[in-house]
Amino acid sequence: MLLLFIRERFAWIGFFIFIFTLLNVLFSLDVGLNSISIWYVNISLLVSFTLFFVWRYVNEVGKLKDFLGNMDGYLDEAHKNRLVLTPFQEACFQKIESVFYEKNMELNQAKVQLQEYSDELLAWVHEVKAPLTTINLLLEHIEDVSLRRKLENEWLRLHLLVDQQLHQTRLASIEKDNYLNEVELKPIVYKEIRGMQAWCIEKGIGFEVAELTDTVLTDGKWLAFIVRQILSNAIKYSPVNSEVTIFTEHDPTGATLLHIKDVGIGIPLEDLPRIFQKSYTGTAGRESSQSTGMGLYLASNAARKIGIRIYVQSNVGDGSLFTLRFPLQNEYVKLTGR
Template identity: 65%
Template sequence: MSNASDLLSLEDVHLSPFQKRSMKQILEVYEEKDSFINKSKIQLQEHVDDLLAWVHEVKTPLTAMKLMIEQTNDEKLRKRLESEWVRIHLLLDQQLHHTRLATIEKDNRLEKVILRDVVYKEIREFRSWCLEKGIGFQVEELEQEITTDKKWLAFIVRQILSNAIKYSHENEEVHIYTEINETGHLLLHIKDFGIGINEEDLPRIFQKSYTGTVGRESVQSTGMGLYLAKNAAQKLGILISVKSQVNNGSTFTLQFPQQNEYQKTW
């Protein structure tokens, strides 16, 4: 439909007076609903813009806090403050990407990315948290080059790494390695040896706000990280899967699309 007056004029020669009145009322309702939808879209976009502006405003004092923490002389206190800072930073980061997820297609930028660069940068971001828990990393060379959106891939890796660190026992390692599967796809594995995931929870861990069981309720979790990672990965043509066993850790796997599959994705 274009507008009520155009449609009504088109139907004038075919409608009885009663039908014309009925059609006019129907079209008026349609226009009223169309106007309401447009206003709602504008309000939603304004809300998104306000939320993004708020996130960026909060980043400024957060950066200042980081600098002050680094100047703290009490080493024990500094480590505790740094780990809490990381958690705040992650929550803010999740909110930012949650807001942007709906428009990822407009925001994406495909480029050649060396896997190692993304993974090592994210590991460095978790340095203070890992030091607090005594978590180490065993990482392969990761020299493979892929075509993807670097910022969103970093976000996905960040969510999986934070999950691995959060649910690892103290003084354990996280293993990161790659392989090529039987169909020729590059796989990135992130394996921890922590508390694992209950079998009944596995089909639901990527659902929004789902936090699971097996001791995970005792660890602060919003249940948003894996949900956002899964949705962002789908938009990049990346498949996320997980294998886990209670008290024997979890392995999250990213399967990257081949070059011809990227053409279908975008």
């Protein structure tokens, strides 16, 4: 802070050096001043300027630290009335207030517009889900099995995209929407597998599922969404007539781990750190027009907000292993106490 103050008052110091030098030159040139001690004058000037400089430093730096440490308070009218400012400081302060006011107005307007857009998008998604449900029911009446399977597969793709959009819109307010409690893994996993049935039949993909007797602390709806995204990736990148394995275990801390393993093309090492980034499709995703790069991004964000950690192990050609780690009781308490 001292160096900053010296730089700010460099003009003072320069002016003092100029006057100091000028007086010494005059004393040396004017014989009429020989009777006056030049040392007495120099010491007097130096002491006077030093005392003045220290006083100004203590006074101004103290006010600056107080101002910076209580910036929010100075925007309050009651506090501002007790603040003693110079005319220049008052002008700067009023300009800062004006900028803050304008930016706050713009920010509030942007928030309102964003909320309106979010509400409209949610309403649109819910409107789209109604005809999708109707179409799904009508598909059961198509007698041509081959045609029905193709239509069911396309319906599933459309349903997953709408579902992604719905959860992406809700993600910003997940804290208001989630409900953490004891949830059984088995019903959730089996429901999501049944939801992918048309896609699995088309590719000949089966599932090897363990007992899944574990009960975990989480939000059932958001957990289903996370499992759905990981399963859709496993099916998308698995070869035909392959198998996806789902099982659970416990880590050394006692936390439940849900594993979803496929034997697909795997993820290149250079892609692993980025697969949860928004819109990142990776090497494999560039070869598929179906990849949006949003599924794992949304799953990762939703998992983090409800205390689930997602880990990935993968090698090219050997498939991928996605692991969900659920919070323990004490971690759950910390999460709900945020």
